[in-house]
Amino acid sequence: MDDALAFSALVLALSGQLVQEIHTSVSQQGFEDLRPAHGFAFARISAGGATTADLAEHLGVTKQAAAQLVEELVRKGYVERHPHPHDARARLLGLTETGRAATRAADQAARAAVAPWREELGQARFSELVADLTLLAPPGPIRPAW
């Protein structure tokens, strides 16, 4: 009956743990200058065709905040700015090889964080779980929560 409240708490708890574990693992793999929020930017940039304004909308922040984030990631060597083919105002963003390496590290960290959970439930139940959650997940970008 009141599993609704329990569900909320569980999702928040899992999400928090996930972010924490991924961040720790990525740091340990040598990317110490990245913070959790950067992952959401990487996701949009690696999807391709992103400008700073696109990124801002994806992250749900102002253009200025996104520009600042991009500047930081460029300075640290994760992101490159290219001229935009159709718009002289805009610059197209892309990941450097280092940026892609960081993305791979994060993916691997996510898999490692989830692995014990899959083991705990068993593959069959875990697959069902993913299927159920897929039905619930909202479309649209994944953003930092707050």
Add this chain to the structure above:
Amino acid sequence: MDDALAFSALVLALSGQLVQEIHTSVSQQGFEDLRPAHGFAFARISAGGATTADLAEHLGVTKQAAAQLVEELVRKGYVERHPHPHDARARLLGLTETGRAATRAADQAARAAVAPWREELGQARFSELVADLTLLAPPGPIRPAW
């Protein structure tokens, strides 16, 4: 096979949506001066026996940050400081009636956010889902993710 990555994304997406919906709903119910992070503080305080230092540990921030948060919540009328029965240094924190009202509003908002998901899956499958997640959820406090 690679549902692990999908699972991570789903949990993050659901968590983000959940936080956003709860915050919006709580604001609309008249608590416009509360932000998502406050909920985690309310959770610890309403559990009882909390001092500022306890709260700091629960939230994973410094004592000073917790003290500042408490000061803000006291000023806004959600929290009270009481003398600690056994320790003259410490002050025991408690929710005011307004604080409890805000907590009820947040709970109701959480239920409302989850309701459509339960409907989508059906009660039986939803219950299973909650049971599965319960197996995975780490013990310990629920904290803001980053």
Add this chain to the structure above:
DNA sequence: CTAGATAGACAAGTGGCTTGACGAGTTATA
């Protein structure tokens, strides 16, 4: 009784974000 730990406060600084204003470039309208 005293040494060390802990609760909370005061002060200063930091970093990620905001609002506001702007020039350069693009798109829509008449």
Add this chain to the structure above:
DNA sequence: TATAACTCGTCAAGCCACTTGTCTATCTAG
């Protein structure tokens, strides 16, 4: 095609939640 409205990215200033560092009062262990 001229011009008005909009958009991209940037500069500048300020905000605010958080940090580190320090201090007093109080508690606790040897």
